[in-house]
Amino acid sequence: GEVYVEFLPPNTTSLIQCMDQGVIHAFKALYTRNALQNLVEALDSDEGVSLKAYWHDYTLASCLLNI
Template sequence: MEVGVERILPNTTPLIQPMDQGSILAFKALYTHNTLQHLVVAMESDQDFSLKDYWRECNIVKDQHKVVHT
């Protein structure tokens, strides 16, 4: 099995692969929705909730399960 690799010019991916834009937009929307939903649940369930601490701990790599398991 052979795999071909080609170099492309910077910023040409959206032109070559238009689906990327839609996929990225959908991911961002779902991630934002789920993060804010999780934020509301955290605020309602914890009396000592700190928004500053919540955002400090927020990490897209750590929180990717919010999108993957939806």
């Protein structure tokens, strides 16, 4: 058969797949809540930890554990 290619303008995913918006919004909210909760727990448990030091030590592995 014949294949037709149609180029779409950038940033149209949310218009074409509007169901994704809810999933992405929920994921971002949950991720942010968990990241900040871990931050508060780390600051409460150890007096020597500063905000800057916590985010400096926040690695990709930390991010994946949060997810």
